[in-house]
Amino acid sequence: MATEIIMPKLGLTMTEGTVYEWIKNEGDEVKKGDIVASINSEKLTADVDAPTDGILIKILVHEGEDAKCKDPIGYIGTAGENVGEEGTIAVKEAVVEAKDEESSEQPPQEVKQQLVTQKNNSNETGRIFITPLARKIATEKGFDYQQIKGTGGNGRVTRRDVENYVPITQTAKTESTAFAAGTGLTGMRQIIAQRMMSSLQNTAQVTLQLKADITNLMDFRKDLKQKVSQPLLDGQLSLTTLVTKATILALKDTPEMNAWYHDGKYEKVTDINIGMAVAVADGLVVPVVKAAGSMTLTELGRSLNTVIDDAREGTLDSSAYSSGTFTISNLGKSGVEYFTPVINQPEIGILGVGTLLKELTIADDGKIEQLVKLPLSLTFDHQIIDGAPAADFLAKIVSYLEDPYTLML
Template structure:
């Protein structure tokens, strides 16, 4: 009997998932656990694995089409197996006489080509008209022109990032402060600890790990930065749920290390790497990207020094870490070569004034310049 593959529910708040790309076509064989499609929802993109060995019998959701969790997106079974259509017929009967269901992409094409959608038969879930249904109704010449003129669909992740960043800039009073930390001692300590960290914990300590620990300790000392401004009130958090921005090929994810204040440096480093790996593999859940109270983003690997991070709403602050570089510095009257780490702090001026924000950033700088304090 054919197996249904459904759109998964990746978290309590997920309302819709979109098929980004199908890795298999109808009639192709698949192994159990093999990736058959990529889906995305808000800030998450992940691979869908086949629940069984067999053949792709039918694909119900087109690329770029969004459907609610639990919707059947394809069937897998034995070659030439007939799929039970009873559920689909019942769904179409229920939707008879109601509003026409059509995907946004399909509606746009239909309107541009003056196609009466009432004349179309939807092949999507619940009789929904898909882009493929509209294109099928067009003459060949018009179909080719439509395909050539159509822009590629924007992923759900990109739409969410665009919406949240626009909301962030429009609904907060953002200001960015910059400082430079002399991390010469920190880099020496990092080299000393990494051999032990690799041997004992199978991990290594990065600048991001030290910055995350320094920020966490500084948030405990300056709790006004560990807050949010909503409904004309400032809510200060006792816990530190640290968001760590992770760049992906198709967007950006911010997994959250919960209760970072309870974690020593090595455990914090392991958590950051674990979530980063999950983000790159597309295995983050919605619950793992929600609830952060402060965020760190590092663009040092791209050669960027100071920059202006955009707040991750509704947080009050976000710390940007730039590329470390060497510079001559006078120390006790002598010119020395030092390692300099640029820091950029964007904060919401509605929740916090410039002086306490600067005090927080100075605390981060002091921890990075006195790394022994991070360990104790």
């Protein structure tokens, strides 16, 4: 019996994914664990492995098409095994899209018959593969659907193709207009755009900014490195690790910040799972260090190094990108002081870390001293957290950074 290849669920908010590329073709022999396809969702491109040995006998969801989480996108079986004809699969897809629009001009039975007739006769008549809903939308918009390139199976024009289509007469518009119309973005960049817009549209984001005086922390690091007899190779004393530790301690003091808000429901989370925004070649990913609240400084440094390195190499397991409760984004190497990080839903807060600053000040004895300051930017969802407790939370992070011995506990 054929085995389903399932669209994975990579995060709490993920409901569907897009098949970005099929690595294997129908008829190819695969081994359990072989990468058969890659998908786009949750700010990353993730690989889908073969669940068993066999032959890729059927691709259900073609490149560029979407599937709901846990739905099959293909089948692995034995040579010659039949899991359905193209027409049957096309009918299923047509009915699903027809249900998306209750005001469809045709009842379900007519929808089925029209698409089956199109698919069976297209090569002979030259008619265009297009779903009824896509045809309806194209008509309403006044588009010639014969000019629209289909990204569905067998080049079928889908609803998304129609919605993203820009007629030739509009190509002279500015680049910003083109992006507003939904063109020009593909792959991970498209997923990031969707996630960022969803976050901004569904949350009331406010950003607070504060500087931490980390002069003592920098001296403490230097002194500790000199006194420890063995080299510290796990990133225990890196600034990223120390800022993360301070954030964890502040989250323990402020458990209402360690939470999710999704579909109108607010949920405090017991575990502290820290997401770390990492720039990669195709965009941005957020790997998660899970159960970070129970780690020693050495364990935390080692875990941060591992997930960041693996994310950049593209070798991190897809499960490591889910279940984050709070995210940190560091732009210090870019020379940025303050910025406005965007909340990684369903989390309700994100900390932005800026570049180190050296400032001169006059001490109580009248002498000029040089201080090292670290700019911090906290974005929070004002639907859940008011300004005063958010400010207290940010102040706690600063307090821990300014008292470095507390980070060792």
